[in-house]
Structures are given as C-alpha cells and as structure tokens.
Amino acid sequence: MEIYFHWFDLLGIAVFAISGTLAAWRKQMDGFGVIVLATVTAIGGGTLRDLILDSPVIWLSDNSYFLAIFAAAGFTILAVRNRVLIPNNTLQIADAIGLAFFVIMGTQKALDHGTSGFVAIMMGTMSGVCGGMIRDVLCREIPMVFRGELYAITCIFGGLVYVQLLGFGVAQMPAMLIGMAALLALRLAAIRWHLTIPVFGKKANDLR
Template sequence: MELYFHWFDLLGIAVFAISGTLAAWRKQMDGFGVLVLATVTAIGGGTIRDLILDVPVIWLSNNDYFYAIFAATALTILLVRKRLTIPNNALQIADAIGLAFFVVMGTQKALDHGTSGFVAIMMGTMSGVCGGMIRDVLCREIPLVFRGELYAVTCIFGGLVYIGLLELGVGKMPSMLCGMTALLLLRLAAIRWHLTIPVFGRHGKIDP
C-alpha cells in the first residue's frame, strides 16, 4: 500500500510540475525560470503542510520527487516546442489533476500523524492549493484559489468524500480513488460551466 501512495505522490508532483511549466511558458520565462516555477508548484504545498505538521519535509530524503519534476518539465517543454498552440484551459486542467492527487494524499498524511478529520482536510487543501498560489504570485497573477471558478471548495469536497468513505468502513484505496475522482469532476465542471460562489453582486467603483 505504501508503494501505491508513493506513486500517487509522484504523479501529483509530476502533474503540478507540468502546470508550473505551462505557466512559465505563458509568461515566456527562461530555462531557470521554468525550472523554478515547476519546482515550487510541485513541492510548495507539501513543504508547507509538512512544516505545519512538524514532520520531515517530503523531498529532503528522497530524490524521486526531483526526478519526477525534471522529467515532467522536460516532457512538457518538448511538447510545447513541437506545437504552436496550447489550449487556453490546459493549465487549469493540469492544475485540477494535480489537486486531485495532492489533496487526498495530503489528507491521508495528516491522518497518519494523528490529526482530526477536520484538520486533515485543511492540511489536504493546503497541500493542493499552496504550490499553485506560489506559482501564481511569482507570475504576478491573482492566485486561482482567490478568483474564478470553484477551487478550494473542490479540495474540501474531495477531502470530505475521502474521509466520509473511510468512516463508513470503505477500504483506503477505493476511498482515495473516489475522493480524487469527486474532486477532479467537480473542478472540471466548475471550469466548464464557470461555477462560482458569488458573495458580492455587480457593483461600480467605491467612492473615496
């Protein structure tokens, strides 16, 4: 089972590295900028989660994470160079897939270290969104989590599905796959149909 979890982690790392590479491509960054953006997107959320949980940071003792980042980055660069146009929503789709892996894996890691279900969902959400937040800040953009379609809500939903199934006695692997699928489908639906949670209606400028 631990081997499966490790591969899920590596898949999440690779997909987030792809989203970081695509973001760097959109901003026309140089090679160093591409690598930095891919790396912080891939490991930023997990690093912050581990620091808060006071456990060893995932990548300090395992080079597999960096191999996954370098391989995903190189593959994405090759694909981008061979194709003149990339779909506008490619970054969002890659980000959504990364969220699905990272949120559920982050939730499970928090549970493994004795947190409550509520805190585990928070840690899972943090694992999913913080790397993308760092990526968007470095790109001088408002982070996806603060704008547009449902984002953090999908992370919370995926975590709830996962923990809910565990509480019902469903096995860990089926629960994990269901949580990832639920998160991914909701996020893709939000992108497709522009689902949001409106707070403020349309308004003009506020007078000074």
C-alpha cells in the same frame, strides 16, 4: 500500500510541475524560471504541510521527486518547442488533476499523524492550493484559489468525501480513488460551467 502512495505522490508532483511549466511558458520565462516555477508548484504545498505537521520533508531524502519534476518539465518544454497544440484551458486542467492527487494524499498524511478529520481536510487543501498560490504570486497574478471558478471548495469537498468514506468503513484505496474522482469532477465542472460563489455581485464596481 506504501508503494501506491509513493506513485500517487509522484503523479501529483509531475502534473503540478507541468502546470508550473505552462505558467512559465505563458510568461516567457527563461530556463531557470521554468525550473523554479515547476518546482515550487510541485512541492510548495506539500512542504508547508509537512512543516506544520512537524514531519520530515520527504523530498529531502528522496530524489525521485525532483526526477519527476524535471521529467515533467522537460516533456512540457519539448511539447511547446515542437508546437504541439496546447488548448487554452490546459493549465487549469493540469492543475485540477494535480489537486485531485495532492489533496487526498495530504489528507491521508495528516490522518496518519493523528489529526482530526477536520484538520486533515484543511491540511489536504493546503497541500493542493499552496503550490499554485506560490506559482501565481511569482507570475504576478492573483492566485487561482482567490478568483474565478470553484477552487478551494473543490479541495474541501474531495477531502470530505474521502474522510467520510473512511468513517463508513470503506477500504483506503477505493476511498482515495473516489475522493480524487469527486474532487476532479467538481473542479472540471466548475471550469466548464464557470461555477462560482458570488459575494459582491455585478454592482461591486459601483463602489469605486
């Protein structure tokens, strides 16, 4: 089972690195900026989660995480330089796939450390959103989690589905796959149909 977890981690790392590279491309950053943005997007959330859980930060002793980041960034750079058609919503879709992997894996890691289901879901959400938050701040944009379509809510939903399935006695691997699929489906639906949680309404500008 551990080998599957490792590959899920690497897939999440790679997808988030792609989203970081695409963000750097949109901002016309140089090569160093690309690597920095790809790296912080890929490992920022997991690093913060591990520090809070007082767990060893896994990339300190496993170079495969950086190999996944560099390979994903290199692949994306080649695609861009060769003028491969990249749809406008590619960054959002790559980010959504990364969320699906990271949130569920982060939730399981928190459960492994003996946290409650509620705390595990919060840790999983942190794993998914914090890397993207750092990416957006470095790009001088309002983080995606604070604007537009449902974002953090989808992370909480996916984590909740996973924890509930475990509570019902579903085996870990099927529960993970269902949790990832539920999160990804809700996030993609939010992107497609612009699902939001309105707070201030259309007349918010009248307060200015």
